[in-house]
Amino acid sequence: MPDVDVIVVGAGPAGSCAAIVLARAGKKVVLIERGPFPGSKNMYGGVVYPRILDQLIPEWWLEAPIQRWVTRRSTMIMTDTKALTIDFRSQAWGAPPYNGATAYRPDFDAWLADHAVAAGAELICSTTVTGLLHDANGHVSGVVTDRPDGELTASVVIACDGVNSFLAKQEGLYGEFDAANYTLGVKETLALPKDVIDERFGVRGTDGVDIEIIGCTGGVNGGGFIYTNLDTIAVGLVLKLPKLAAQKQRPEQLIARLKAHPAIAPLVEGGEIKEYSAHLIPEAGISMLPTLAGNGILLAGDAAALCLAAGIWLEGVNFAMASGMYAGQAAAEAIRSKDTSVAGLAGYQRRLEATFVLKDHRKLRRAPELVLSDRVQHLYPEFATSVAERMFRVDNPEPKPGVRKIVAQERKRVGIRRRDLAKDGLAGLRSFG
Amino acid sequence: MIGVCLKWVDRRPEPAGVGGGPDQPDERFAGVSAADQAALEWALRQRDLAGGEIVAVTVGPAAADAVLRDALAAGADRAVRVDRPFGAPSRTVADDLATVFAEATTVWCGDYSFDRGTGSVPAFVAAALGIGQALGLVAIDVDVAGIGALRRLDGGRRERLAITGRAVLSVEGGTALLRRAPLRGLLAKPVIDVVVPAQRIDAAHPADARPFRPRPRAFAPPAGSTALDRIRTLTAAGATVAHGETVTLDPPAAAERILSALREWGYI
Numbered sequence: 001m002p003d004v005d006v007i008v009v010g011a012g013p014a015g016s017c018a019a020i021v022l023a024r025a026g027k028k029v030v031l032i033e034r035g036p037f038p039g040s041k042n043m044y045g046g047v048v049y050p051r052i053l054d055q056l057i058p059e060w061w062l063e064a065p066i067q068r069w070v071t072r073r074s075t076m077i078m079t080d081t082k083a084l085t086i087d088f089r090s091q092a093w094g095a096p097p098y099n100g101a102t103a104y105r106p107d108f109d110a111w112l113a114d115h116a117v118a119a120g121a122e123l124i125c126s127t128t129v130t131g132l133l134h135d136a137n138g139h140v141s142g143v144v145t146d147r148p149d150g151e152l153t154a155s156v157v158i159a160c161d162g163v164n165s166f167l168a169k170q171e172g173l174y175g176e177f178d179a180a181n182y183t184l185g186v187k188e189t190l191a192l193p194k195d196v197i198d199e200r201f202g203v204r205g206t207d208g209v210d211i212e213i214i215g216c217t218g219g220v221n222g223g224g225f226i227y228t229n230l231d232t233i234a235v236g237l238v239l240k241l242p243k244l245a246a247q248k249q250r251p252e253q254l255i256a257r258l259k260a261h262p263a264i265a266p267l268v269e270g271g272e273i274k275e276y277s278a279h280l281i282p283e284a285g286i287s288m289l290p291t292l293a294g295n296g297i298l299l300a301g302d303a304a305a306l307c308l309a310a311g312i313w314l315e316g317v318n319f320a321m322a323s324g325m326y327a328g329q330a331a332a333e334a335i336r337s338k339d340t341s342v343a344g345l346a347g348y349q350r351r352l353e354a355t356f357v358l359k360d361h362r363k364l365r366r367a368p369e370l371v372l373s374d375r376v377q378h379l380y381p382e383f384a385t386s387v388a389e390r391m392f393r394v395d396n397p398e399p400k401p402g403v404r405k406i407v408a409q410e411r412k413r414v415g416i417r418r419r420d421l422a423k424d425g426l427a428g429l430r431s432f433g
Numbered sequence: 434m435i436g437v438c439l440k441w442v443d444r445r446p447e448p449a450g451v452g453g454g455p456d457q458p459d460e461r462f463a464g465v466s467a468a469d470q471a472a473l474e475w476a477l478r479q480r481d482l483a484g485g486e487i488v489a490v491t492v493g494p495a496a497a498d499a500v501l502r503d504a505l506a507a508g509a510d511r512a513v514r515v516d517r518p519f520g521a522p523s524r525t526v527a528d529d530l531a532t533v534f535a536e537a538t539t540v541w542c543g544d545y546s547f548d549r550g551t552g553s554v555p556a557f558v559a560a561a562l563g564i565g566q567a568l569g570l571v572a573i574d575v576d577v578a579g580i581g582a583l584r585r586l587d588g589g590r591r592e593r594l595a596i597t598g599r600a601v602l603s604v605e606g607g608t609a610l611l612r613r614a615p616l617r618g619l620l621a622k623p624v625i626d627v628v629v630p631a632q633r634i635d636a637a638h639p640a641d642a643r644p645f646r647p648r649p650r651a652f653a654p655p656a657g658s659t660a661l662d663r664i665r666t667l668t669a670a671g672a673t674v675a676h677g678e679t680v681t682l683d684p685p686a687a688a689e690r691i692l693s694a695l696r697e698w699g700y701i
């Protein structure tokens with residue numbers, strides 16, 4: 001008899017949601033976290049899209065540790081001196097059931113893990129899982145931890161240990177490691193008085209802003225973001241690893257460059273750096289997906305590379321919560337039917353395929369490559385901002401040129417081939433359309 | 434019985450209960466200091482060598498149970514929480530601890546807590562129990578026959594102690610690293626006895642919640658007819674620097690002379 005029904009490794013959003021489901025299903029579940037408390041080691045940009053929580057914690061917005069509700073979403077395309085912003089605002093997003101929210105991970109993850117504990121899960125912190133145990137048939141049968149007497153057996157292990165999952169690698173569930181599949185996310189948290197943030201970002205009360213930026217990463221392919229919390233703002237970059245290494249650029253220098261941009265400097269001026277953090281992101285979407293289930297083991301969240309990073313979307317927490325929840329359901333089902341082999345755990349893949357988790361990934365499968373391509377990163381920002389500049393420039397006594405003429409001239413000047421523009425347009429339509 | 438005192442403290446840079454900090458600890462950042470961890474480790478080593486029952490005690494609210502769960506997981510035999518709100522005065526905490534440790538042969542404490550404690554609780558516990566005290570230990574040698582220790586004194590001096598009778602010992606954090614609790618220890622269901630003291634002292638002592646201010650002392654106004662003279666008197670600016678005096682006196686008279694000099698100079 002195993003010690004417990006399920007061991008969940010990692011108390012991030014994926015792990016806690018898996019543990020909530022399992023504990024509520026009456027399973028004996030142990031949630032093991034290497035940090036001193038859930039969320040203590042975790043970072044992200046700052047926006048959670050918690051719609052999936054409706055299924056786990058009804059009216060979660062009444063109790064979740066939220067900083068601000070995102071009511072304003074901007075996409076900024078920039079060059080060194082120009083910026084073109086598409087700005088969207090909806091007050092509907094500032095009222096239940098809400099859309100997105102900014103939250104600090106040490107608050108959010110700890111709150112979610114509290115729900116797992118309240119449901120009956122056993123949370124063990126400051127404990128690192130160092131490996132997997134296998135039975136005579138080679139099925140995963142438990143974990144080894146860094147504690148004395150540190151082995152624990154279970155019918156199913158759910159690896160929610162985040163990006164670069166050592167457990168998934170140990171089990172051979174990933175193919176060849178390719179650095180091009182990952183980006184490095186770096187972030188500064190800057191403290192500013194709440195009223196200053198409200199004024200600079202044009203919001204009131206607990207309304208918040210999410211700005212995604214393209215063209216702000218120098219020669220390195222990637223993107224940027226700014227999110228508002230109550231009295232801090234998060235300013236960060238997502239940087240393609242091979243390019244970053246090749247360019248020999250320091251990420252903190254690239255953030256400093258972004259903060260000095262004329263469109264950004266007035267927003268961040270006077271902010272006191274409270275925190276600098278960095279973390280990998282599995283960025284390649286469906287093309288880097290590992291095998292999601294093995295005998296006695298499931299992967300969820302970033303451990304399964306289920307993070308949607310597609311330019312205007314950087315969604316990982318919601319995918320982690322959902323995949324964790326479905327992994328929990330599939331594990332409970334497999335234990336009930338006394339078959340925790342790959343076949344017994346097939347309910348997991350089925351659930352992911354039937355929902356946004358894999359549907360969005362499949363739909364947006366071309367997006368990561370497109371968004372991080374050299375043209376989108378280095379040519380299109382110059383092209384788009386130049387077109388805008390010329391459209392809004394008044395060249396009297398010259399008459400206004402037509403938009404078509406401006407587009408054609410700027411395309412040529414920037415050096416974009418018509419064929420490439422059409423190809424990328426089509427790829428964009430296929431991905432986002 | 435071997436007693437261990439564990440204080441549930443806020444381990445943030447601006448701890449709760451200290452001037453400028455929040456009122457209550459954040460449970461996520463709360464725990465015991467390195468000194469208290471060392472105290473528990475010494476208790477475990479003493480028990481492993483000489484036998485006995487380790488009773489870990491904390492005085493605090495229900496959230497403080499976390500430190501007792503960790504102590505049990507690491508190997509303590511019994512855990513007791515005296516139920517009080519966070520921030521009870523040192524004297525009250527010491528009296529609470531003493532009621533649990535009435536039978537203890539040795540009581541281990543950290544030398545001072547993380548939230549800028551004064552280190553007075555161990556001395557109060559010793560006084561309440563009427564037993565010996567060895568405070569501020571920087572090195573310890575636990576043996577079946579007894580405990581040898583090195584105590585920090587002022588001016589970089591050390592005092593070597595042989596502890597044989599009942600005593601309260603307070604240790605510095607660097608003396609020992611608490612062993613890692615085994616996984617099974619963490620998974621075991623902990624049993625914590627909760628003692629509700631007869632006389633409750635509510636919330637923090639108001640004096641404890643304010644920023645640290647040195648005790649006021651009354652001085653006579655400086656002599657002088659003009660403001661400048663008074664400032665000169667007050668600051669002793671321009672006065673001949675007084676050199677120390679050398680006196681030869683017998684010990685009681687010497688002690689008296691030292692005290693009167695300290696009084697004169699405003700130290701006491």
Ligand SMILES: Cc1cc2nc3c(=O)[nH]c(=O)nc-3n(C[C@H](O)[C@H](O)[C@H](O)COP(=O)(O)OP(=O)(O)OC[C@H]3O[C@@H](n4cnc5c(N)ncnc54)[C@H](O)[C@@H]3O)c2cc1C
Pocket residue numbers: 009010011012013014015032033034035038039041042043044045046047048049127128129130160161162163184185186187236237278279280281300301302303306307314315316317318320
């Ligand atoms: C810079 C950056 C910006 C981002 N911005 C956003 C955003 O704005 N919105 C969004 O939705 N997503 C964002 N993401 C993605 C998001 O952070 C992740 O997709 C999400 O955190 C994944 O959750 P998870 O539970 O799978 O993994 P994690 O959150 O990484 O949690 C893994 C947990 O496992 C623990 N762990 C790891 N190994 C072990 C071990 N061996 N033993 C025990 N415990 C272990 C860790 O300590 C951690 O608690 C961003 C990511 C980065 C890096």
